Amino acid sequence: MPKVPAEIKLNEKWCKGCGICIAFCPAKVFTARADGKPVIADPAACTNCGLCELRCPDFAISLGGKAHGE
Ligand code: SF4
Numbered sequence: 001m002p003k004v005p006a007e008i009k010l011n012e013k014w015c016k017g018c019g020i021c022i023a024f025c026p027a028k029v030f031t032a033r034a035d036g037k038p039v040i041a042d043p044a045a046c047t048n049c050g051l052c053e054l055r056c057p058d059f060a061i062s063l064g065g066k067a068h069g070e
């Protein structure tokens with residue numbers, strides 16, 4: 001089934017810049033800012049795998065758009 005990029009939303013207030021999302025994203029959607037917080041650099045590469053939302057310890061990432069696997 002086709003995977004469409006998720007609509008990635010970052011809550012800057014909750015993000016502590018741990019870099020987990022950057023490390024886990026298999027599509028390398030994120031790059032790191034100087035403070036470690038992610039920049040959504042290549043949203044078109046997103047495969048909607050859900051890992052960034054799942055792995056973020058501070059629930060700072062939410063994925064909108066189509067549900068995973070739809
Ligand atoms: S859903 Fe997956 S591919 Fe998309 S930004 Fe998150 S970790 Fe990367």
Ligand code: SF4
Nearest residue numbers: 015016018019021056
């Ligand atoms: S995993 Fe969450 S807290 Fe860590 S850098 Fe990414 S968005 Fe911020």
